[in-house]
Amino acid sequence: MTQAPARSLQNLIDQTPDLVKYLSNETLSPMWRARIGLLAQFIPPEFTNWRDEQNAWRETTILWDQCHHMPELYIDGPDALKLLERVGIQSLANFTPDRAKQFVACTPRGYVVGDCVAFCLRPESYVLVSGMPVLNWVHFQGQTGGYNVAIRVDHASAFNKSGGRTHYRFQIEGPNAGKVFNALVDGGAPEIPFFRCAKVQIRGHMATVLRHGMTGHMGVEIFGPYEQVEAIRAAIVAAGAPFGMRQGGTKAYFSSVYESGWIAYPFPAIYTGEELRAYREWLPADSWEGNLQLAGSLQSHDVEDYYLNPWDLGYGRLVKFDRDFIGREALQKMDKLPKRQKLTLVWNHEDVLKVMGSQLGSGPRYKAIELPHAGYGWPQMDEVRDESGKPAGISTHCGYSNNEGEVVSLGVINESHAKLGTQLVLTWGEPNGGSAKPHVERHAQTTIRVTVAPCPYPKSVQKLQRITISK
Numbered sequence: 001m002t003q004a005p006a007r008s009l010q011n012l013i014d015q016t017p018d019l020v021k022y023l024s025n026e027t028l029s030p031m032w033r034a035r036i037g038l039l040a041q042f043i044p045p046e047f048t049n050w051r052d053e054q055n056a057w058r059e060t061t062i063l064w065d066q067c068h069h070m071p072e073l074y075i076d077g078p079d080a081l082k083l084l085e086r087v088g089i090q091s092l093a094n095f096t097p098d099r100a101k102q103f104v105a106c107t108p109r110g111y112v113v114g115d116c117v118a119f120c121l122r123p124e125s126y127v128l129v130s131g132m133p134v135l136n137w138v139h140f141q142g143q144t145g146g147y148n149v150a151i152r153v154d155h156a157s158a159f160n161k162s163g164g165r166t167h168y169r170f171q172i173e174g175p176n177a178g179k180v181f182n183a184l185v186d187g188g189a190p191e192i193p194f195f196r197c198a199k200v201q202i203r204g205h206m207a208t209v210l211r212h213g214m215t216g217h218m219g220v221e222i223f224g225p226y227e228q229v230e231a232i233r234a235a236i237v238a239a240g241a242p243f244g245m246r247q248g249g250t251k252a253y254f255s256s257v258y259e260s261g262w263i264a265y266p267f268p269a270i271y272t273g274e275e276l277r278a279y280r281e282w283l284p285a286d287s288w289e290g291n292l293q294l295a296g297s298l299q300s301h302d303v304e305d306y307y308l309n310p311w312d313l314g315y316g317r318l319v320k321f322d323r324d325f326i327g328r329e330a331l332q333k334m335d336k337l338p339k340r341q342k343l344t345l346v347w348n349h350e351d352v353l354k355v356m357g358s359q360l361g362s363g364p365r366y367k368a369i370e371l372p373h374a375g376y377g378w379p380q381m382d383e384v385r386d387e388s389g390k391p392a393g394i395s396t397h398c399g400y401s402n403n404e405g406e407v408v409s410l411g412v413i414n415e416s417h418a419k420l421g422t423q424l425v426l427t428w429g430e431p432n433g434g435s436a437k438p439h440v441e442r443h444a445q446t447t448i449r450v451t452v453a454p455c456p457y458p459k460s461v462q463k464l465q466r467i468t469i470s471k
Contacts, residue, residue: 295377
């Protein structure tokens with residue numbers, strides 16, 4: 001008896017009259033925000049308290065445990081680099097084992113599928129870390145495009161049936177990160193340029209280290225065989241103790257995007273277009289793409305209104321027309337058009353207090369601003385207009401930085417409204433009392449004034465970004 005094929009994402013779309021409504025109301029998000037217990041079994045929301053943990057990456061140093069929440073895609077074989085060059089928008093001409101790359105992929109129409117960090121483990125062997133939509137896209141291309149490659153997915157721990165991971169992965173951030181790293185490495189730490197990799201020995205164990213920085217300091221990301229995870233964790237904790245290192249929980253970890261300026265997990269632009277039908281038929285209905293959870297005040301029945309291009313996400317500098325790749329022709333046309341800019345939106349204190357104050361008394365109650373994460377979906381897109389009511393862009397990840405003492409969000413703002421200091425208005429909350437997501441309470445919509453500011457917002461991160469882009 002032939003087994004019936006599994007239901008695909010295309011089946012789901014064909015049977016769903018309003019896809020945006022479905023993604024806003026009916027999905028069970030794979031992300032921790034709506035299903036916090038998935039990750040809490042591996043990493044606590046707080047080791048101490050999230051405010052002090054936020055302060056640690058600004059004042060001392062913090063240890064991030066990245067072993068569990070990020071999926072990984074392993075690609076091996078003679079055509080591995082050829083596959084990545086075909087799919088990614090950036091140049092991989094110098095992609096050697098001593099380098100990592102920000103990897104961004106687009107559809108043939110030039111809209112972003114997703115992004116991740118790519119490592120060359122050795123010649124003809126690569127791993128893509130985090131960003132399930134882009135991992136799925138690369139997997140599909142590699143499996144159906146006639147490439148001589150072997151592909152393996154290492155799922156995040158909550159969805160990993162093997163009970164373990166291929167690699168442990170830890171990140172050390174903050175002004176004392178270099179001192180901790182030097183104390184950690186047998187014989188002292190080597191000098192490693194930004195986004196370059198090196199092999200080091202930690203208490204007799206070989207590990208790979210990436211020179212990285214999310215929060216304004218030259219931190220490091222360390223990975224190696226998962227079987228060594230507890231030995232490496234203990235070594236890092238011991239090395240960091242003299243330098244005031246804290247361990248960071250998930251509340252602090254996921255709030256770091258407000259300061260780093262990274263628009264994580266953008267809405268994947270794969271739900272429309274006949275040219276992507278085969279891909280949607282390959283994706284299961286219960287895939288990440290079938291379960292992402294739209295939220296926010298941006299309301300449209302056209303799913304394409306949620307698509308973003310590389311310039312929207314600040315990745316325009318990565319686009320290199322040095323070869324043929326998926327989306328090249330469309331991006332060449334986009335490159336000549338006016339572009340939105342990725343900016344920080346700083347929320348007006350009075351309006352934030354108005355929303356918080358509405359929780360007291362009989363109402364109306366506005367959508368609660370939870371701290372440190374004000375967002376209530378993944379992805380979340382809120383409508384932003386100018387003071388006359390003209391559309392000005394969208395707001396994405398939103399929350400509170402104890403280091404800055406501000407509630408902020410990451411904005412994708414029209415060129416006409418992108419001047420620093422411009423006052424705009426964000427619509428907060430969803431219409432008609434809110435969506436049917438079980439973690440969204442009944443609420444009324446309101447507006448919050450916001451001020452356009454640089455992205456990333458902290459001066460320390462801006463300085464690091466200037467240094468690294470110039471290299």
